Amino acid sequence: MDQLIRKKVLLFDRLVEKVDQLKKQGKVVVQTHGVFDLIHPGITQHLALARKQGDICVATVIKDKDVRRGPGRPIFNETLRAENLAALNLVDYVTLVDDETPFECVRVLKPDVFARGQSQNERDHKIHEKIFKQEKELYFGKSKLFETGLFSYSSSQFINNFTENYSPEVRDFLKNFSEKYSFNNIVDRLNQLKKLKVVLIGDGIIDEYHYCEPMGKSAKSNLVVSRYVDHEVFAGGAFAIANHVASICEKVQLVSLLGEEDSREEFIRNNLKPNVKAQLFSRSDGPTVIKKRYLHKYLNQKLHEINYLNDQPVNEKLEKKIIKYLSTHLPKFDLVLVSDFGHGFISPLIYDAIEKHAKILAINAQTNGANTGYNLITKYHNPNYACLDEPEVRLAAQAKYQNIDEVASSIRERLNADYLITTQGKKGSIGVNRENQINRTPIFSTRVIDTVGAGDAFFAYTAPCFAQKMPLDFVSFIGNAVGALAVQIMGNKKAVEKSELLEFVNALLK
Structure with a gap:
């Protein structure tokens, strides 16, 4: 220079x-x-x-x-x-x-x-x-x-x-979308979400990222020996979803479960946004859910994961306490979000109370390494909106190879949901409504740092949009745009802010 x-x-x-x-x-x-x-x-x-x-x-x-x-x-x-x-x-x-x-x-x-x-x-x-x-x-x-x-x-x-960052198909999609929805229209629609009173019920997770540098193979065992370099701790799961929702809604209530053996309550409260009010119940027979992931420091490749949790259902006394709280408070809210990671918090009786008292209900039931095959969306019924990824939809339908449109439609009908959106990774997302009309939205991400938490961000933004009766194609576009931003964030290091989304959308549609 x-x-x-x-x-x-x-x-x-x-x-x-x-x-x-x-x-x-x-x-x-x-x-x-x-x-x-x-x-x-x-x-x-x-x-x-x-x-x-x-x-x-x-x-x-x-x-x-x-x-x-x-x-x-x-x-x-x-x-x-x-x-x-x-x-x-x-x-x-x-x-x-x-x-x-x-x-x-x-x-x-x-x-x-x-x-x-x-x-x-x-x-x-x-x-x-x-x-x-x-x-x-x-x-x-x-x-x-x-x-x-x-x-x-x-x-x-x-x-x-x-420049050609996108395929001709994606560019055509964006051109058609921009002709239907102007940037000002998108801003106005998202601003409508401010006054929604939202409550989120779900499993909170402490995400620990431990960064390592591989040194070599152990002489006595078939394992790779690594040197510790650094670590970060994030508020994940329902904690992260609450922060995402708080980016677009002024008042958010979080209901979650901690464990007395290692509660991390101070860390959790310090890492929630100021406009998130938390009602945190506590179980005496386990820790707050902690997921430790070990990563290659320079390649960002995940090497190993250890979960600390008690995923058995909460005891009857605590269950009754949670149900009493929900029965009293849920009628005050415009929208109820359920984020079920299958870690023992949301029992059938707790869900019955949620369904009974929710005005508008949105559900995300996740399949992960700790619950594969045991936390299917089909245990729920009558949500207004369900959000899943393709493997979760296929697992729920026991349909590994069938056409995904048919599989998604069958799951929506089985749930009796108004809307179901299925995220498909690099293929984008498909949405289906009560009339079984299919909407496809392509992926907008061109750079991926970490996919952890991207589905949570998608759910957090799309559920309030549906609560305000926004069209399926609009909601799917917002979800995919949020997902494109979320995959550029390491873990749940920060929430996707509305201002970031609007900057991205503004550039996307030019």
């Missing part, structure tokens, strides 16, 4: 110091912020107008890990994007920033002027409504917000038109 360009690219902390010094010298500092994947005429016009608003123009470039602009993005890695901007005379300083919390860099940097394009401004107000309406002072303080104008250029449009 050229020495002059190198001097313009600073670490964020160093740029904060530099901006503070410049402001003390009486300089007016203008900040512009984005991905800057392609430097096209719209970008240069934006930078030129931003530059005129002050003495110094700084550009904050979103790091690769936080780019949510659709498939195959970013085209260029963060280092190249920063260097590309630094090569322009219009920009004085460039830095790379995290963007997990949008506009956090503006809050810290405190520029005199924060410049955005008009279309970017309109999009941000839709996607980050809370920031601009309720938290504007927190993030932007005394910074002047300046619009640089409306240009008919978009990086996402260029990239979508001139």
Whole structure:
């Protein structure tokens, strides 16, 4: 990299110091912020107008890990994007920033002027409504917000038109979908979910990821010896689903089960979103469900898993206590979600109470290594919506090779459900309604880091959509878009936020 360009690219902390010094010298500092994947005429016009608003123009470039602009993005890695901007005379300083919390860099940097394009401004107000309406002072303080104008250029449009991240079939699907549902329509529909009162009942899980580095084969046993490197702990299962739902609904009630032998209650409560209220029951004869996965540190390949749990049904006394709580509180909620991992929490009597008192009921009954063949969706009846993956549907129907459309329709009829969506991994998803109409939606993910939790995120977003009577094709699209974001997250490290979903959808449909 050229020495002059190198001097313009600073670490964020160093740029904060530099901006503070410049402001003390009486300089007016203008900040512009984005991905800057392609430097096209719209970008240069934006930078030129931003530059005129002050003495110094700084550009904050979103790091690769936080780019949510659709498939195959970013085209260029963060280092190249920063260097590309630094090569322009219009920009004085460039830095790379995290963007997990949008506009956090503006809050810290405190520029005199924060410049955005008009279309970017309109999009941000839709996607980050809370920031601009309720938290504007927190993030932007005394910074002047300046619009640089409306240009008919978009990086996402260029990239979508001139790259082939998707097959012709997927591109045709997106074209047809965008003609039926505009981005503004999608925003409006998702905003309808805010006021839904949602309760989630299900097995909470502590997910531990232990990262290892293989060293060699044991001399005395047929096993691979690995060296411990690091580990992470996530709130998974129903805990993760509650956090996903809390991204789109303002008030979420969680009902779950802990174990007194190793409850992890403090960790769980600390890792639930502020708008999730938790009613946590406790069994004395086991731990909170803990799943330890051992992974190759650098390849992210799972090597081994150990489960800590007592999956026997809860005792009669605790069961009655849970039923009493549900009978009292469920009528207060618009939507009841059941997330059954088959780990001993949801008994037939508990489900009967749920079905009796739920206004709208959505169910996800999972098949996993701890319950294969013993936790089938067919033990349930009369849900409004059921969400399963293809192996779960086939196992429930005892139909290994039959046409999946017929299998899914038969399971929906057996459950007496209004809707059933079957996720199919790389093949996307199929949905079936009470009239046995089939809807197919392709997969939108082009990069997969970890599939754990992706189905939970799909369920968390699609169930509230159905509760608001949204069309099957729309709900399936939202679910697949959420899934595409979820598979880019390691385990249940974080929830898929509504703002991330809208950014992804906005880029997807251009």
